[in-house]
Amino acid sequence: MRLFVVLILFFSVIAPVKAAVMLIYHHVADNTPRVTSVTANELRQHLQYFKDNNFKVIGLDVLINHLKHATPIADNAVVLTFDDSFENNYTTAHPILMEFGYPYTIFISPGSIDNRVGPVLSWQQIKKMSADGVLVANHAMNHEYMTQLEPGENQADWLARMKQSILQAEQRIKEETGQNHQWLAYPYGEFNNALEALVKDLGFIGIGQQSGAIGSATLLTRIPRYPAAGQYANLASLSQKLHTLAFNITDYLLADQQIKDNPPTLRLQLKIDDFLPQQLTCYAGTETLKPHWLDDNTFEVTASKTLNRGRSRYNCTAPSLSKKGYFYWYSQPWLH
Numbered sequence: 001m002r003l004f005v006v007l008i009l010f011f012s013v014i015a016p017v018k019a020a021v022m023l024i025y026h027h028v029a030d031n032t033p034r035v036t037s038v039t040a041n042e043l044r045q046h047l048q049y050f051k052d053n054n055f056k057v058i059g060l061d062v063l064i065n066h067l068k069h070a071t072p073i074a075d076n077a078v079v080l081t082f083d084d085s086f087e088n089n090y091t092t093a094h095p096i097l098m099e100f101g102y103p104y105t106i107f108i109s110p111g112s113i114d115n116r117v118g119p120v121l122s123w124q125q126i127k128k129m130s131a132d133g134v135l136v137a138n139h140a141m142n143h144e145y146m147t148q149l150e151p152g153e154n155q156a157d158w159l160a161r162m163k164q165s166i167l168q169a170e171q172r173i174k175e176e177t178g179q180n181h182q183w184l185a186y187p188y189g190e191f192n193n194a195l196e197a198l199v200k201d202l203g204f205i206g207i208g209q210q211s212g213a214i215g216s217a218t219l220l221t222r223i224p225r226y227p228a229a230g231q232y233a234n235l236a237s238l239s240q241k242l243h244t245l246a247f248n249i250t251d252y253l254l255a256d257q258q259i260k261d262n263p264p265t266l267r268l269q270l271k272i273d274d275f276l277p278q279q280l281t282c283y284a285g286t287e288t289l290k291p292h293w294l295d296d297n298t299f300e301v302t303a304s305k306t307l308n309r310g311r312s313r314y315n316c317t318a319p320s321l322s323k324k325g326y327f328y329w330y331s332q333p334w335l336h
Helices: 002-012 040-052 060-069 088-100 110-114 123-131 155-177 193-201 235-242
Strands: 020-025 077-083 105-108 135-138 183-185 205-207 248-254 265-271 281-284 287-289 298-302 311-319 327-335
Touching (some): 020 060, 040 088, 040 235, 060 135, 077 088, 105 110, 105 123, 105 183, 123 135, 123 155, 135 155, 135 183, 193 205
Parallel strands (some): 077 105, 105 135
Antiparallel strands (some): 248 265, 265 298, 281 287, 311 327
16 A cells, blocks of 8 residues: 555656657658658648647747756647758748748758759748748858868867858858857767867857757757658658657766767766656667666666667667656767
């Protein structure tokens, strides 16, 4: 009887958790690489799904304001973003989004636009989108691999070059559109601790491409986004992403994306108030990783095999106690 009462009290004090989900799109077309594309019909299906299922599509500015001021995020909030400055964002996606009246953000690389690199937007098109209320933000000056040093470059030179890329891109966006949000979406989703520190020092928000929901404890230099293109474009996959929550991580002890040891160890400290520690499970590809708990709030996991060169990740998940059908989700990107 005592255990039953304790369980009732435990569950009664857990307030339903609220979280936002940010989605990343690139191409909206049927003749571009499938891995980074949705068709116009698929995009329309996504937007209709949000509308039919009472999801609240909010602007990235609204989300960032909530995170900065620690105010509650609207439940079932969704943020829409587009990377890489592709022209089909204007010709195909923009009319559909305007039809639904949904806010969204485009992350652009001004150097690519200035030099007409690929099928990219023109400044005239960007200005029209901006006038229509589209948020225009920073994707580095030339969509460079921001964690990579150039031949003969030292750490100080690299850091100075990254600072110039970020600030120059922000200045070009401000000159052309009047917008100056100081949000950086890392090209290719690649960042490391030093780049995060620079972003913070410059007063910018850093946005990645690793999967995960967004909550009040989300670190503002590595905000996650879910891919919504290619194999992830179908509604069954999208629905799963929309029903995820953010772990309340208090310390990223070993979570630098740019690894030195392979396989890497992920070590996180987090608050455990809406899931059971024994139900936390992590994955490295198809390998299931059993977390090793160092204390009541700190765990670590390490894959048993060397990770392939390039980009890879660990994913960790646990079912929510307060929201039936929802799962906490954290994705740790690795770069090597």
